[in-house]
Amino acid sequence: MNPQPTRSGQRSLVTRLVLTGLCALCLAPTPGDIGGCGAPSSDLGARRFFAAKRATDCKHCRECSLATRQCAQSCQPGPDAGAAAFADNCFPLVHDGEVCLRALEVASCDDYRAFMSDDEPSVPTECNFCPAELEP
Numbered sequence: 001m002n003p004q005p006t007r008s009g010q011r012s013l014v015t016r017l018v019l020t021g022l023c024a025l026c027l028a029p030t031p032g033d034i035g036g037c038g039a040p041s042s043d044l045g046a047r048r049f050f051a052a053k054r055a056t057d058c059k060h061c062r063e064c065s066l067a068t069r070q071c072a073q074s075c076q077p078g079p080d081a082g083a084a085a086f087a088d089n090c091f092p093l094v095h096d097g098e099v100c101l102r103a104l105e106v107a108s109c110d111d112y113r114a115f116m117s118d119d120e121p122s123v124p125t126e127c128n129f130c131p132a133e134l135e136p
Contacts, residue, residue, distance in 0.1 A: 090130030
């Protein structure tokens with residue numbers, strides 16, 4: 001004959017299983033976190049990043065029929081057209097650049113109109129690697 005566990009015993013078992021599962025989830029690295037897959041973090045190369053960003057910007061400028069100075073600069077031929085560097089004391093990681101480029105890739109024409117404005121361009125939060133510190 002099999003003894004049936006009591007209702008409180010079943011609840012206790014379920015509670016322990018849920019708590020064990022939650023503990024395991026809290027201890028594991030989040031997918032996409034730096035080092036989450038055992039990969040070391042590495043600095044984002046400015047030249048390569050800005051070339052990829054420039055190509056993405058130009059593609060959106062053409063698709064969205066934007067005619068700004070920034071669009072013209074992004075669409076200039078040549079490897080050094082629009083070359084840039086990161087600000088002093090700004091060292092974004094490769095992962096940061098990938099997130100930025102993905103955000104730009106899926107941005108709408110309205111978003112790109114704001115990004116490429118000649119008057120007051122905005123920067124997507126995913127691409128604001130080293131925001132300026134607010135003055136007190």
